[in-house]
Amino acid sequence: MLSDWRMQFRSLDAIRAFCRELPGGDAQAEAAAVARQQSLTKPPGSLGRLEQLAAWLARWQGWALPRLDRVTIAVFAANHGVAVRGVSAYPQAVTAQMVANFSTGGAAINQLAKAAGAELAVVPLDLDRPTGDITVEPAMTEDEFLDAVDRGWRTVPPNSDLLAVGEMGIANTTVAAALCAAFFDGGAARWVGRGTGVDDTGLARKREAVEAALRCHQKVFGDPLAVAAALGGRELAAILGAVLAARLHSIPVLLDGFVATAAVVPLVRLDRRALDHCSAAHVSAEHGHRHLLRELGLDPLLDLGMRLGEASGAATAVQILRAALACHAGMATFAEAGVAGKSE
Numbered sequence: 001m002l003s004d005w006r007m008q009f010r011s012l013d014a015i016r017a018f019c020r021e022l023p024g025g026d027a028q029a030e031a032a033a034v035a036r037q038q039s040l041t042k043p044p045g046s047l048g049r050l051e052q053l054a055a056w057l058a059r060w061q062g063w064a065l066p067r068l069d070r071v072t073i074a075v076f077a078a079n080h081g082v083a084v085r086g087v088s089a090y091p092q093a094v095t096a097q098m099v100a101n102f103s104t105g106g107a108a109i110n111q112l113a114k115a116a117g118a119e120l121a122v123v124p125l126d127l128d129r130p131t132g133d134i135t136v137e138p139a140m141t142e143d144e145f146l147d148a149v150d151r152g153w154r155t156v157p158p159n160s161d162l163l164a165v166g167e168m169g170i171a172n173t174t175v176a177a178a179l180c181a182a183f184f185d186g187g188a189a190r191w192v193g194r195g196t197g198v199d200d201t202g203l204a205r206k207r208e209a210v211e212a213a214l215r216c217h218q219k220v221f222g223d224p225l226a227v228a229a230a231l232g233g234r235e236l237a238a239i240l241g242a243v244l245a246a247r248l249h250s251i252p253v254l255l256d257g258f259v260a261t262a263a264v265v266p267l268v269r270l271d272r273r274a275l276d277h278c279s280a281a282h283v284s285a286e287h288g289h290r291h292l293l294r295e296l297g298l299d300p301l302l303d304l305g306m307r308l309g310e311a312s313g314a315a316t317a318v319q320i321l322r323a324a325l326a327c328h329a330g331m332a333t334f335a336e337a338g339v340a341g342k343s344e
Contacts, residue, residue, distance in 0.1 A: 016225070030058050039341075041339050057252055061161060062250055068318070074239075075102065076239055077167065078095070078167075079169060082174050099124045135209050136212075140232070149244075156249065164311050166260055224266035255278050256282075261292055279301065280296075281301055282317060
């Protein structure tokens with residue numbers, strides 16, 4: 001039974017088993033939302049994706065009139081051993097410094113979460129203990145990976161109406177690129193971007209690091225979760241766990257940028273329905289993100305050239321969802337307004 005999955009995942013097989021039992025959302029609630037859209041005082045389909053978003057929220061919340069009373073933004077932070085390869089423009093100490101900035105309200109995500117009417121949860125994951133250098137060793141053992149998944153899982157309030165996930169971690173665009181290169185074609189050249197703004201020399205180092213990581217771990221490429229442990233990071237594993245928890249609790253999810261989206265690719269490899277409750281908040285300026293969204297068939301809500309991470313794009317997209325629900329719940333029907341409907 002799905003209720004059994006409120007327990008900690010104690011093995012990779014437990015995650016695999018959960019992904020075989022994914023709840024499918026409430027089709028009746030979605031149908032009721034679509035029917036309501038057809039009755040509102042507007043030409044059918046004239047609000048475009050706002051109408052689709054209202055129906056998507058209805059399906060995953062289980063209400064014909066969805067709500068956004070409690071929006072949770074979860075930002076997971078971790079450090080990466082591959083940073084020693086010179087793949088970032090910033091030192092690894094910046095991860096902890098930015099977490100401190102989050103805690104005092106000084107970061108972009110603090111302002112965006114406030115503007116979106118959202119609760120912000122910042123979860124640092126063993127910042128004093130970077131993952132292994134993926135060019136020569138696995139990022140995490142199985143137990144370390146499962147611990148991070150569990151910490152993400154437990155971050156999600158079961159009564160949230162919406163979850164937005166993001167991250168902070170120096171060198172995490174490198175591990176995200178490595179994950180994408182392991183799951184899709186194109187190698188480092190397709191997936192590696194400038195991240196925090198590395199110069200051409202730094203970009204070459206990032207590509208070399210990803211290619212070395214792919215050679216080092218190619219034996220596990222047949223197992224999506226083993227790939228996630230070998231090439232990923234604690235914050236990516238926590239995002240994966242949070243997205244699974246959201247599925248259990250019928251919470252729709254906004255994925256932030258390249259790293260947050262790469263984090264959940266292993267779930268799609270386990271079951272193609274695994275991201276049905278997720279929407280891409282935006283397409284970032286990071287090199288591989290647009291490619292990744294196309295691979296996953298996700299159409300981003302926004303394209304603003306953002307590349308900050310820390311759930312900034314997802315927080316911004318919450319406002320789009322609020323607009324969708326304002327129209328969905330607040331508009332009058334043709335009958336209520338005494339307006340003639342479309343003639344046959």
